[in-house]
Amino acid sequence: MSDSIPPTSAMPPLLPTANAGATTRPEIMPLGEDPADREAIAGPLAAVEALLRQPRRVVYWARQGSAGRLTGILFAIALVCSLLYGIVVGTFSLNAQLWAAPLKVAGGFFLSALICLPSLYIFACLSGARVRVSEVCGLIAGLLALMTILLVGFAPVAWIFSQSTQSLPAMGALHLMFWAIATYFGVRFLQHGFSHFGGRPAGLRVWSLIFVLVMIQMTTALRPLVGTADSFLPGEKKFFLSHWVEELQK
Amino acid sequence: MGELPELLRGEARRTAEVWAGESQGWVAYVIWIVLGGALFGAAVGWWRAPLQACYTALKLPLILLLTALGNGLLNAMLAPLVGVPLTLRQSLMAVLMSFGVAAMILGALSPLLAFLVWNTPSLAEAAARDSRNHGIILVTQAGMIALAGFVANLRLWQALRSFSGRGKASLRLLGCWLAGNLLLGSQLAWVCRPFVGSPQLAVQFLRAEAFQGSFYESIFGIMRRLFFP
Numbered sequence: 001m002s003d004s005i006p007p008t009s010a011m012p013p014l015l016p017t018a019n020a021g022a023t024t025r026p027e028i029m030p031l032g033e034d035p036a037d038r039e040a041i042a043g044p045l046a047a048v049e050a051l052l053r054q055p056r057r058v059v060y061w062a063r064q065g066s067a068g069r070l071t072g073i074l075f076a077i078a079l080v081c082s083l084l085y086g087i088v089v090g091t092f093s094l095n096a097q098l099w100a101a102p103l104k105v106a107g108g109f110f111l112s113a114l115i116c117l118p119s120l121y122i123f124a125c126l127s128g129a130r131v132r133v134s135e136v137c138g139l140i141a142g143l144l145a146l147m148t149i150l151l152v153g154f155a156p157v158a159w160i161f162s163q164s165t166q167s168l169p170a171m172g173a174l175h176l177m178f179w180a181i182a183t184y185f186g187v188r189f190l191q192h193g194f195s196h197f198g199g200r201p202a203g204l205r206v207w208s209l210i211f212v213l214v215m216i217q218m219t220t221a222l223r224p225l226v227g228t229a230d231s232f233l234p235g236e237k238k239f240f241l242s243h244w245v246e247e248l249q250k
Numbered sequence: 251m252g253e254l255p256e257l258l259r260g261e262a263r264r265t266a267e268v269w270a271g272e273s274q275g276w277v278a279y280v281i282w283i284v285l286g287g288a289l290f291g292a293a294v295g296w297w298r299a300p301l302q303a304c305y306t307a308l309k310l311p312l313i314l315l316l317t318a319l320g321n322g323l324l325n326a327m328l329a330p331l332v333g334v335p336l337t338l339r340q341s342l343m344a345v346l347m348s349f350g351v352a353a354m355i356l357g358a359l360s361p362l363l364a365f366l367v368w369n370t371p372s373l374a375e376a377a378a379r380d381s382r383n384h385g386i387i388l389v390t391q392a393g394m395i396a397l398a399g400f401v402a403n404l405r406l407w408q409a410l411r412s413f414s415g416r417g418k419a420s421l422r423l424l425g426c427w428l429a430g431n432l433l434l435g436s437q438l439a440w441v442c443r444p445f446v447g448s449p450q451l452a453v454q455f456l457r458a459e460a461f462q463g464s465f466y467e468s469i470f471g472i473m474r475r476l477f478f479p
Binding site: 118128129 | 254258260354358359360361362364365368369401
């Protein structure tokens with residue numbers, strides 16, 4: 001009787017080695033190699049699930065010829081979720097803010113994305129990514145959708161606080177914190193997506209900073225989001241830092 | 251537009267093919283200059299007034315095109331002298347390409363500049379009350395132009411190197427072209443001022459004294475006043 005064990009189908013699977021693990025890690029595996037990547041994204045619910053659980057699937061479908069439908073679904077998700085979160089933002093001041101805040105939150109997200117879209121394409125190309133404008137639109141739609149889905153996840157917490165506190169700066173800071181967390185995950189999705197297009201991360205980091213600054217400035221340009229005012233949009237133009245300092249000094 | 255992403259990625263091989271073969275390749279470069287330059291010019295001039303935005307949108311592409319055309323012959327003569335065998339058409343296409351890349355980068359950044367202008371008090375208000383806003387806008391514009399210029403020249407050098415296969419000669423040629431284009435371009439920009447405009451002066455396409463003096467005389471005058479008041 002030999003000491004060696006013959007390979008049979010009843011054998012347990014081999015323990016993965018460090019090297020084997022590196023070659024099968026899903027995040028560095030080429031898109032579409034995993035059959036799960038190629039699973040179709042049928043509707044909005046499937047898109048939400050894919051964004052949260054399988055972002056590779058979203059990136060894979062964003063690269064296909066029929067990506068327009070997915071991009072539309074992602075933008076629709078972003079619109080609905082940002083309107084929902086905006087309603088929660090408006091519950092702090094109630095009255096006119098119940099309709100103004102959703103419009104401003106949704107408008108702010110979409111306007112920021114629109115302003116930053118051309119520079120994203122340029123920075124993506126400069127960083128070496130082989131990407132088309134339609135694919136960039138798909139990824140930015142994914143970024144917005146993921147950010148707003150996460151904000152909707154935070155909405156119950158934000159609502160509880162908005163009903164408990166009277167402090168405008170505290171509420172503003174809380175919303176900013178939620179926005180920062182959502183932005184972190186959104187930008188991470190975008191960077192993950194661009195890694196499959198062959199881009200170096202440095203260019204995208206610069207763009208991420210620009211995007212963050214534009215979004216922060218948008219909160220000042222479209223103020224008030226949380227508090228109240230006589231007009232829908234502010235009469236005076238300010239940079240966000242001056243606005244924050246003035247609000248804290250009040 | 252097909253060549254632009256490749257150019258931005260630094261893949262100069264196709265550009266070299268375009269220079270060598272396609273006689274109509276320059277049309278795309280001119281379109282980039284007009285489109286990108288107009289968008290950025292409009293964002294620059296918008297701070298002063300909508301009419302100034304229109305004027306600057308016209309003037310910025312005009313300066314780029316006139317610089318490329320004005321130096322076309324000189325650039326073509328310099329190329330073989332420093333060891334890069336380019337024809338007149340090829341050297342003109344090379345300069346147009348680099349201006350086109352810079353213009354398209356500026357065009358892509360123009361929504362950001364427009365957003366900044368939208369969030370800034372008007373030029374008259376800013377000048378009277380808070381010079382920081384004036385500084386922020388000017389520094390942002392300068393930063394954007396510097397980025398676009400740096401990338402465009404880097405890509406031009408890569409394309410020249412790929413086309414000629416001579417790295418050092420390409421670098422020398424780039425230096426010569428930069429010097430010539432700076433000389434002419436700065437004077438054209440001086441003649442075509444204002445770009446942003448001044449709140450104390452009326453909005454105008456060209457100043458009344460546009461053809462009086464030069465950029466370099468002005469710099470010399472400033473230096474003289476600075477050191478020998």
